[in-house]
Amino acid sequence: MLRLILPLLVAGGFLLPAAAEAEEEGLVTLKVMTLDTATELAQATLKACRDGGYQVAVAVVDRFGVTQVVLRDRFAGPHTPETARRKAWSAVSFRTPTLEMVDVVKPGTAQFGINFVTGGLFIGGGVPVESAGSIVGAVGVSGAPGGDLDDQCAQAGIEAIADTLAF
Secondary structure (H helix, E strand, O other), X not given: OHHHHHHXXXXXXXOOHHHHHXXXXXXXOOOOOOHHHHHHHXXXXXXXXXXXXXXXXXXXXXXXXXXXXXXXXXXXXXXXXXHHHHHHHHHHHHOOOHHXXXXXXXXXXXXXXXXXXXOOOOOOOEEEEEEOOEEEEEEEEEOOOOHHHHHHHHHHXXXXXXXXXXX
């Protein structure tokens, strides 16, 4: 359908030439976090949790949900690395902080079935990472005494590297 409408839009001047060229080439340009940025985010998030007195695990995934970094503090539980990864994956996959998803996926809601998506985990602590209006990854935290505190650590980690994310 777009292939039929695109020539009309271009001829009418509704699209910039660059947009038309990108469509014709069949490629998309996007930004991703570097490994250094993902590591900096994981370390800043871990520090925020430590400053709060929490032993946690932190996972950072790229925009596609692929794990980039996992850190586990000395006394964080054995389940925390995988839980943090699943929270980050869920946040980037659904483009929403997992703390906000808690109410959306409750039993009796239309979205309850999302709970059965393999790998998803909808408890607080997974936060998408944005740069220039695009999601470039997500960070997940597990181990603080409550998903709301995991979420606060993740938010603090993102804020700590905001200048790096400005690209």
